[in-house]
Amino acid sequence: MPKSEGAAYAPSPMPRPVVEDGEFVFAAAHLDHGHINGMTEGLLGAGGTLKWVFDSDPAKVATFREKFPQVQVARSEDEIFEDDSVHLVAGAAVTSERAALGLRTIAAGKDYFTDKAPLTTFGQLAAVREATERTGRKYAVYYSERIHVEAAVLAGQFVERGAIGRVMEVIGLGPHRLGDPDTRPAWFFEKEKYGGILCDIGSHNFEQILYYTGAKDAEIVSASIANYAHPDFPELDDYGDAHVITDNGSTGFVRVDWFTPDGLRTWGDGRTILLGTEGYIELRKYTNIATDQGPGHLFLVNDDGEQHINATGTVGYPFFGELILDCLNRTETAMTQEHALKAAELSVRAQALARVLTPSDLANAL
Amino acid sequence: MPKSEGAAYAPSPMPRPVVEDGEFVFAAAHLDHGHINGMTEGLLGAGGTLKWVFDSDPAKVATFREKFPQVQVARSEDEIFEDDSVHLVAGAAVTSERAALGLRTIAAGKDYFTDKAPLTTFGQLAAVREATERTGRKYAVYYSERIHVEAAVLAGQFVERGAIGRVMEVIGLGPHRLGDPDTRPAWFFEKEKYGGILCDIGSHNFEQILYYTGAKDAEIVSASIANYAHPDFPELDDYGDAHVITDNGSTGFVRVDWFTPDGLRTWGDGRTILLGTEGYIELRKYTNIATDQGPGHLFLVNDDGEQHINATGTVGYPFFGELILDCLNRTETAMTQEHALKAAELSVRAQALARVLTPSDLANAL
Numbered sequence: 229m230p231k232s233e234g235a236a237y238a239p240s241p242m243p244r245p246v247v248e249d250g251e252f253v254f255a256a257a258h259l260d261h262g263h264i265n266g267m268t269e270g271l272l273g274a275g276g277t278l279k280w281v282f283d284s285d286p287a288k289v290a291t292f293r294e295k296f297p298q299v300q301v302a303r304s305e306d307e308i309f310e311d312d313s314v315h316l317v318a319g320a321a322v323t324s325e326r327a328a329l330g331l332r333t334i335a336a337g338k339d340y341f342t343d344k345a346p347l348t349t350f351g352q353l354a355a356v357r358e359a360t361e362r363t364g365r366k367y368a369v370y371y372s373e374r375i376h377v378e379a380a381v382l383a384g385q386f387v388e389r390g391a392i393g394r395v396m397e398v399i400g401l402g403p404h405r406l407g408d409p410d411t412r413p414a415w416f417f418e419k420e421k422y423g424g425i426l427c428d429i430g431s432h433n434f435e436q437i438l439y440y441t442g443a444k445d446a447e448i449v450s451a452s453i454a455n456y457a458h459p460d461f462p463e464l465d466d467y468g469d470a471h472v473i474t475d476n477g478s479t480g481f482v483r484v485d486w487f488t489p490d491g492l493r494t495w496g497d498g499r500t501i502l503l504g505t506e507g508y509i510e511l512r513k514y515t516n517i518a519t520d521q522g523p524g525h526l527f528l529v530n531d532d533g534e535q536h537i538n539a540t541g542t543v544g545y546p547f548f549g550e551l552i553l554d555c556l557n558r559t560e561t562a563m564t565q566e567h568a569l570k571a572a573e574l575s576v577r578a579q580a581l582a583r584v585l586t587p588s589d590l591a592n593a594l
Numbered sequence: 595m596p597k598s599e600g601a602a603y604a605p606s607p608m609p610r611p612v613v614e615d616g617e618f619v620f621a622a623a624h625l626d627h628g629h630i631n632g633m634t635e636g637l638l639g640a641g642g643t644l645k646w647v648f649d650s651d652p653a654k655v656a657t658f659r660e661k662f663p664q665v666q667v668a669r670s671e672d673e674i675f676e677d678d679s680v681h682l683v684a685g686a687a688v689t690s691e692r693a694a695l696g697l698r699t700i701a702a703g704k705d706y707f708t709d710k711a712p713l714t715t716f717g718q719l720a721a722v723r724e725a726t727e728r729t730g731r732k733y734a735v736y737y738s739e740r741i742h743v744e745a746a747v748l749a750g751q752f753v754e755r756g757a758i759g760r761v762m763e764v765i766g767l768g769p770h771r772l773g774d775p776d777t778r779p780a781w782f783f784e785k786e787k788y789g790g791i792l793c794d795i796g797s798h799n800f801e802q803i804l805y806y807t808g809a810k811d812a813e814i815v816s817a818s819i820a821n822y823a824h825p826d827f828p829e830l831d832d833y834g835d836a837h838v839i840t841d842n843g844s845t846g847f848v849r850v851d852w853f854t855p856d857g858l859r860t861w862g863d864g865r866t867i868l869l870g871t872e873g874y875i876e877l878r879k880y881t882n883i884a885t886d887q888g889p890g891h892l893f894l895v896n897d898d899g900e901q902h903i904n905a906t907g908t909v910g911y912p913f914f915g916e917l918i919l920d921c922l923n924r925t926e927t928a929m930t931q932e933h934a935l936k937a938a939e940l941s942v943r944a945q946a947l948a949r950v951l952t953p954s955d956l957a958n959a960l
Contacts, residue, residue, distance in 0.1 A: 394953070396822050396833055397849060399765075401867070403874075449949070450816035450837045452845055456762050457871045467762055469845055471816045471837040477953030479818055479835055481847050483763060489873040491899035497874075501767070505823045507855040508769075508863075510883070517876070517893050518902035527883050533857035536884035583815070587760070587843030 239382055239543040245275030246549035252556060254341075255280035255308040256299070258321035258329055259288040260413065263343040265295060267318045267370050271341075272296075274549035276316075280308045309336035315555050316341055316366075323428060324421045327352035330367050334359045339366040339555045345431040346572045348423035350580075353573055360565050364558065368551055369568045373402065373432035373498060374439060375547035379511045379526045379539035383502060386509060387440055392530055393506025398440045398480045400433030401499040405488035409461065417461040424579035425453060425465035429484045434578070435571035437472050437480030440502050445475040445570060451578040454585035458486070467585075470578040482578070494523070506530055605748055605908045611641030612915035618922060620707075621646035621674040622665070624687035624695055625654040626779065629709040631661060633684045633736050637707075638662075640915035642682075646674045671695075675702035681921050682707055682732075689794060690787045693718035696733050700725045705732040705921045711797040712938045714789035716946075719939055726931050730924065734917055735934045739768065739798035739864060740805060741913035745877045745892045745905035749868060752875060753806055758896055759872025764806045764846045766799030767865040771854035775827065783827040790945040791819060791831035795850045800944070801937035803838050803846030806868050811841040811936060817944040820951035824852070833951075836944040848944070860889070872896055 254276050256268055260283075272278060282302040283289050289301055302308050308317060309332070317333045319326065320343035327347040333340040346369040347353055360367050374380040387395055406412075415421035422428050438446060451470035458466050466487065472480035488496045493515060500511040507530025514523045524540040550562035620642050622634055626649075638644060648668040649655050655667055668674050674683060675698070683699045685692065686709035693713040699706040712735040713719055726733050740746040753761055772778075781787035788794050804812060817836035824832050832853065838846035854862045859881060866877040873896025880889045890906040916928035 394822065396820070396851075396853075396953075397835065399767075399847075399849070401765075403869075449818070452815070452839060454762070454843065456760065469763065469837070469847065471835070471847070473818060473949065473951065475954070477820065477951045479951070481765075481835065481837070481849070483765070483847070483869070485762075485869065487762075487869065487871060487874075489895050490897040491873070492895050493900065497895070503769075503849070503851065503853065505853060507857070508853075517895055518900040529855050529858050529863070529883055531856040534859065534884040583839065585839065585843045585845070587762075588841070 240385055240546070242544045243274065243546040243549050245273070246553050247275040247556070250277050252276045252315055252552045253279050253313045254316040254318055255282065255302070255314050256292065256318050257282040257305055257308060258319045258325070259283045259292055260322045260415070261320035261343050263370055263372060264292070264318065264320035266372055266376055267320065267341060267343065268296060270376060270545055270548035271318065271552065273545070274552050276552055279314060280311065282308055305332065309333070309338065314338055319343070322415045322421050323423045324348045327356055331355060331359055334363055334365040334367065337365070339368065341368040341370065341551065343370050344372065345423055345427050345575055346568065348427055348576065350576060353569065353576060357569060366555060366565065367568065368563065369572070371432055371435040371571065373513070374436050376545055377513050378543050378545070379513050379524050380436070380500065381543045381545065382526055382537070382539045383500070383509050383511055384439065385543065386528060387502065391507060391528060392502060392504030392509055395441050395502050395504050396478050397503040398437045398478070399501040400436050400480070400482050402429050402433055402484040403488045403496045403498070404429055404484070404486055405495045406486040417464050419463040425468035425484050426451060426470055426482070426582055427575045427579040430468055430470065430482055430578060431571060431575040433482040433484065434472070434574040436500060437474065437482070438567060438571055441474050441476060441478035441480070443474030443476045443478060444566070446472045446480070446574055448574060448578045448581060449473050451582035452585050453579070453582040454587060456587055468582065470582070472574070492517070606751055606912070608910045609640065609912040609915050611639070612919050613641040613922070616643050618642045618681055618918045619645050619679045620682040620684055621648065621668070621680050622658065622684050623648040623671055623674055624685045625649045625658055626688045626781070627686035627709050629736060629738060630658070630684065630686035632738055632742055633686065633707060633709065634662060636742060636911055636914035637684065637918065639911070640918050642918055645680060646677065648674055671698065675699070675704065680704055685709070688781045688787050689789045690714045693722055697721060697725055700729055700731040700733070703731070705734065707734040707736065707917065709736050710738065711789055711793050711941055712934065714793055714942065716942060719935065719942060723935060732921060732931065733934065734929065735938070737798055737801040737937065739879070740802050742911055743879050744909050744911070745879050745890050746802070746866065747909045747911065748892055748903070748905045749866070749875050749877055750805065751909065752894060753868065753870070757873060757894060758868060758870030758875055761807050761868050761870050762844050763869040764803045765867040766802050766846070766848050768795050768799055768848070768850040769854045769862045769864065770795055770850070770852050771861045772852040783830050785829040791834035791850050792817060792836055792848070792944040792948055793941045796834055796836065796848055796944060797937060797941040799848040799850065800838070800940040802866060803840065803848070804933060804937055807840050807842060807844040807846070809840030809842050809844060812838045812846070812940055814940060814944045814947060815839050817948035818951050819945070819948040820953060822953055834948065836948070838940070858883070
């Protein structure tokens with residue numbers, strides 16, 4: 229913790245469950261991405277009650293039940309939709325099918341919580357905006373690289389308390405490990421389904437740019453995508469980047485890729501760098517390379533000095549309890565609908581206007 | 595050093611002086627920027643002989659003579675230009691006057707070595723290109739954040755030896771400390787003279803993008819500048835960034851600023867991140883924040899693992915000896931003329947097309 233202004237920058241209290249057992253009932257439907265586990269754990273940790281699971285693939289259901297044995301297996305989506313006790317449906321469908329699932333969930337009068345990216349096309353975005361505005365139902369998004377990363381949560385608290393002044397720029401680096409392609413589902417490599425790299429893993433970073441700068445909107449001023457090294461998967465963007473200018477005059481830069489080397493001891497060296505007028509914060513979210521310090525690093529440099537804070541165990545994940553209360557009280561504390569969908573809009577827009585790089589063989593002729 | 599492939603990635607031998615005393619004579623003329631000291635030390639370390647100094651300000655000359663007491667004080671530029679023993683004139687003039695000094699030096703039949711940024715306008719660029727092509731004289735540039743930083747030199751050697759495969763992207767972060775404005779000369783705050791932040795300190799990073807990607811040319815696809823927090827100096831860009839796509843299909847991102855917080859124990863937390871198809875390199879050039887490890891850090895992550903290498907004392911600064919030999923032998927080993935001026939061209943171009951941000955007060959309403 230900061231020495232000279234410890235009180236000012238102290239983390240908020242760890243979140244506790246916000247409801248009693250049975251007060252907030254949810255279901256898990258469509259388990260195509262493993263994020264469904266984190267989403268479920270987050271809601272359970274905040275006091276939610278997991279009642280149903282549905283997927284057309286019995287193997288996915290069986291795996292889910294091993295983790296969450298209390299869950300009942302629904303025979304259809306409709307069995308969930310027709311259960312009046314269910315407040316919210318959490319889904320991690322194939323990315324291009326997330327909007328349709330959300331629209332069905334909203335039509336059933338329930339709130340929806342989807343894995344990111346929440347949608348893949350402008351048409352889906354328009355339909356989701358229309359449905360949420362018309363019904364008031366929620367289309368919440370699991371932007372896990374902020375809401376489910378303590379260092380990122382703590383950074384938000386520090387920014388809010390003025391630890392680095394006005395945030396002028398947010399850089400988000402999101403390298404990911406591809407791993408053995410055989411362990412990935414086919415849709416992972418089909419652009420129409422995963423949406424492109426800036427839409428998919430880029431969405432985390434567009435959300436963070438809006439969040440940390442406090443912007444309501446932003447412009448993608450440039451973007452590029454490439455397939456540098458995966459000719460067997462021609463629709464895979466293995467690289468993407470985008471330069472962003474926000475509506476309040478800050479900037480952002482996003483770089484995402486599938487090039488985590490085998491030698492890294494975790495899936496990706498995710499970084500977030502917040503440049504403020506009074507200091508800066510660097511997050512080394514999942515590892516502090518070449519040390520044995522594990523994940524969860526926040527570095528704060530301001531007029532008080534240089535500080536390295538291990539965020540693990542400091543702030544928890546208040547998003548989930550806030551989301552539950554938002555659903556029960558019809559508030560927008562966890563994240564506004566407009567923010568969640570604006571991040572999606574930027575993701576789809578960046579993907580749509582990205583220049584496709586055509587790497588030449590001239591490189592590295594130093 | 596890497597464990598499993600130590601030989602492959604071993605640094606090149608430390609450079610030694612390349613000439614005997616008196617074989618390569620140079621002068622220092624125009625001492626407006628303190629970089630003249632590093633330029634002089636670099637040439638001296640490579641065996642150069644410092645003969646003359648000239649500046650119209652006797653105080654600057656006196657300070658220089660304290661560091662380099664062997665130097666003779668010239669009464670005019672012409673006294674240097676007329677000395678047939680002088681091979682090269684090193685200058686750190688006001689940025690907007692560097693090209694004119696170079697043209698005078700070339701007209702006198704000598705090579706020129708200027709502080710970066712080497713020029714500030716397209717007109718100057720055209721004149722320098724014309725003069726160097728016509729005469730074959732050199733207009734060399736002190737891109738110190740690569741050529742005079744051992745971690746950056748070592749990174750170049752590692753890239754050349756394939757330690758991270760093909761370099762897809764170069765991110766350069768160049769925060770600088772403004773310090774007490776009263777210690778800065780007036781021209782530092784006059785845009786026509788310093789050239790704008792992307793031209794000035796940005797030039798380091800454009801040079802590095804070209805160098806590490808092996809590109810010959812690049813496009814500035816977007817750029818922005820701002821004065822976020824220095825209303826007393828309306829012509830100061832305190833922030834600048836640019837997104838670059840190179841002619842061989844790689845990308846770069848540059849962010850430069852004057853916001854180093856007082857609490858940082860050095861003038862700036864300069865970083866360079868090289869993303870390759872087979873790994874990545876991060877340079878923490880001047881500090882490894884919140885540690886007591888000093889400057890000079892190279893982090894290499896590839897299939898061999900995660901490695902933290904202190905570059906101090908490993909590779910030295912081969913640029914200076916190479917430059918001396920280039921002058922004597924009319925070669926281009928240290929840096930080609932085209933490369934040095936292409937980096938300048940990108941710097942001027944980024945500055946010219948940068949969007950001027952107009953920050954609003956909406957920021958950080960998390």
